[in-house]
Amino acid sequence: MTSDAALLDYLLRLADNGLVLAQRLGEWVGKGPVIEEDIASTNVGLDLLGQARLWYAYAGEVEARIKGTGRDEDVFAFRRDAHEFRNLLLVEQPNGHYGDTIARGFLFDQWHVLLLRALAGSTDDRVAAIAAKAAKEATYHAERSADWVVRLGDGTGLSHERMQQAIDGLWMYTGEMFAVDAGEEALAAAGIAADARALKDPWDAAVGAVLAEATLERPADGWMQSGGRTGRHSEHLGHLLATMQFLPRAYPDAKW
């Protein structure tokens, strides 16, 4: 794999994480448990969508370097099928109840902040610029989701139980956040990508501290689900895309 091909793959992983999680958070519009949370979760989604657009724009340019032409953000978002998406399995998991959504956001946000801060030092100027900007946004996301994990975990008996179930249920999707394939390894060696393996210890420390404060138990690292980053997804992604892509596929090139 050439380094540009690996970079394209890497950028799509970053972009797809943002787009898919943004779409999930958008599902809360008008349905949040309280209006402040309705607004907050969709604002987080908006940040993630904005970040995804920046990553897609760069991915399109890298693709043009390889093939002569590159896809734009709309083609990446609306004209690919599930197996072409490179997002983590974690972010495509259904919203569930609000505790499930918070748990999913928490596990992702803690990793996202670490990843973006590492990428802010990338030798690729464009990657570094997007990551530095996104890291500021992700810091607020992480602060908010951690706050809620503590409030719900250390809340009532019922909220504690549900929060623990949510964390337990999603834990098996956290393993692939720290996996590195050959393409990423080469990019990391060149200082372009972050070595995801190096994020595991700080992530464990940060997640562990919040779970402890929330009186929640950190699940044991058992068998981990993986495949999202190579296009092997859970059934949920197909349903998400069916909703998200319906209009542009039914009415190609429709304008707002």
Next chain:
Amino acid sequence: MTTAEQDAVAAAARGADLAAAREGTRPSPAAIWQALSHVPDPEIPVVSIVELGIVREVTWVGERLVVRVTPTYSGCPATALILQGIEEVVRGAGVAACDVETALAPAWSTDWIAPEAKAKLAAFGIAPPGPVARVDVAGISPLRRAREAVACPRCGSVHTELVAQFGSTACKALYRCSACREPFDYFKPF
């Protein structure tokens, strides 16, 4: 954009146009800066995009005017309107060829907001951002991050509490004043 904002943009454009006419030449970067300083932020119209630090550079490159802007948040829905407002003003000033370029780095910071603009925000009912704390890089410990005391823009009390980390826009948090009991927006340090 509201009519008032359109009027402001049009008036700004006329100002630069007149300045250009007086000089009998293409408008100077200073005249463009002056004109842009009347373009309101679409979400917070009491401050201009220049005061917010969004406009970074205005230069002539050959026959083309280049305006470099740094958007605030990645997903800010006002960005497209802001770019459109800039183009209207620049075109209205008689500039035929203009490139509005986006500069991502360095990332926009609330430290770039002019002090006068912070006063305008407070008068408008939005608590202005304090200085951005130097962010630790050794991993995040969100709950241990000391929260700054945010003064209520109405009564000035610092007995305020965070209601939600995201308010009416991503750049603002929702606070409540324990003294006067009024809710208010806080422009987060960023």
